[in-house]
Amino acid sequence: MTPALVFDGLLALLAVAAAMAAIGGRDLFGSVAFFIVYGLLIAIAWVRLDAIDVALAEAAIGAGLTGILLISALARVERTASSGESGEGGRLAKIAAALLCAGVAGALAWAALALDPQGAGLTPLISEALPQAGVGNPVTAVLLNFRAYDTLLESIVLLFALVAVWSLADDGNWGGLPGLRQHARSDGVLATFGRLLPPFGLVVAVYLVWAGSENPGGAFQGGTVLAAIWLLVAMAGITELPRVSSLPLRAALVFGPAFFLAVGAIGALAGTFLGLAPAAAKAIILAVEAGLTLSIAATLALLVAGSPQRTQG
Amino acid sequence: MSGALGHSATLFALTGAALVGIGLYGFVARTHLLRRVLAFNVIGSGVFLFFGATGFRRPDLGADPAPQALIITGIIVALSLTALALALITRYAALSGRSSLEDEAPDDEAPDAGDERGGG
Numbered sequence: 141m142t143p144a145l146v147f148d149g150l151l152a153l154l155a156v157a158a159a160m161a162a163i164g165g166r167d168l169f170g171s172v173a174f175f176i177v178y179g180l181l182i183a184i185a186w187v188r189l190d191a192i193d194v195a196l197a198e199a200a201i202g203a204g205l206t207g208i209l210l211i212s213a214l215a216r217v218e219r220t221a222s223s224g225e226s227g228e229g230g231r232l233a234k235i236a237a238a239l240l241c242a243g244v245a246g247a248l249a250w251a252a253l254a255l256d257p258q259g260a261g262l263t264p265l266i267s268e269a270l271p272q273a274g275v276g277n278p279v280t281a282v283l284l285n286f287r288a289y290d291t292l293l294e295s296i297v298l299l300f301a302l303v304a305v306w307s308l309a310d311d312g313n314w315g316g317l318p319g320l321r322q323h324a325r326s327d328g329v330l331a332t333f334g335r336l337l338p339p340f341g342l343v344v345a346v347y348l349v350w351a352g353s354e355n356p357g358g359a360f361q362g363g364t365v366l367a368a369i370w371l372l373v374a375m376a377g378i379t380e381l382p383r384v385s386s387l388p389l390r391a392a393l394v395f396g397p398a399f400f401l402a403v404g405a406i407g408a409l410a411g412t413f414l415g416l417a418p419a420a421a422k423a424i425i426l427a428v429e430a431g432l433t434l435s436i437a438a439t440l441a442l443l444v445a446g447s448p449q450r451t452q453g
Numbered sequence: 454m455s456g457a458l459g460h461s462a463t464l465f466a467l468t469g470a471a472l473v474g475i476g477l478y479g480f481v482a483r484t485h486l487l488r489r490v491l492a493f494n495v496i497g498s499g500v501f502l503f504f505g506a507t508g509f510r511r512p513d514l515g516a517d518p519a520p521q522a523l524i525i526t527g528i529i530v531a532l533s534l535t536a537l538a539l540a541l542i543t544r545y546a547a548l549s550g551r552s553s554l555e556d557e558a559p560d561d562e563a564p565d566a567g568d569e570r571g572g573g
Binding site for chain 1: 463472482484485486487488491492494498500503507509510511515517519521522525529530533535536542543544547550552563
């Protein structure tokens, strides 16, 4: 038993315990708190698996943004709905469900143990093609070059989710301001942080995108930091998020995916849709990432703010 | 058979399998809609952990970048779905005054206020 293995074992135990507390708890707010802790533990597990890019995404998006979304939804639901967890099945049904789920987990565990321990996966192929990819970080190369299709469609999924969330607004609020009015004391902690943190956040976000070509980081991680900064400034009452009918906002939301699509179309004229010539790959990837960062930041911030709920500031 | 994937990756793959089971239980057995969204996210991150850990089989090669990229994509798609589901739930709760889809249990005292369904 090496110390590393002991650490990993404790980490796995803590993550499982936090997940159980989040699922089984009585109080929903407590469950959400456990879920955020769980997400951060999983992020550490990703670091242990040498997947720093995933760790950054999990900590920022899986734990952070999902946690914020759950907390704000909880506050809204508890204002309007009965909170009892009614209609839960009897003891017998719960035992049957638990056995079934244990069976699924057991089958997955068996599948993991049955894998060929010497399987190399796609790593050799990717290492071979990496010199032509234009970037040194293999994960960025897969995301924006080898499997750019996924990333393009994913950025469009994110946009569609925002359109769907907006479309749930009351008719009277359509085109209005997202989220509720923020009240913050101008000399309070929130307002002070709202003025202090943005410059640092901007630097971190730009660094994550720029460094993402050679080191862990990238458009999604950088975009999330930007979104967090924008939300912080809005929550501190320093600025207001724009109306959902605002044209500059909509341009910012669409720009990244549209630019990506245009690059793909140019590639199609040259032979392959989304194909990048090795000589120009780095410049194109950085340009696409810059555009995506802007759009992802705007989309994520507005997803957290929610559907338009008022027409006056 | 333990250690088939080499060092801690096996441990994390098994953890991922356990998390899928735990999340699935929450999704099936708990009825509050917000808890179901939370359980969906536990299933998701369990699948990601399983996927990523099984992509780390040979310590000399390290973590396979292809699963990592797909997992980052998956995290974003899961967030999109979570945001949409939560917006739908918020709207449902505002219109119906309820936070689960189940019929009220017979042994549960039914809340009398704001129980009209539909509307809008």
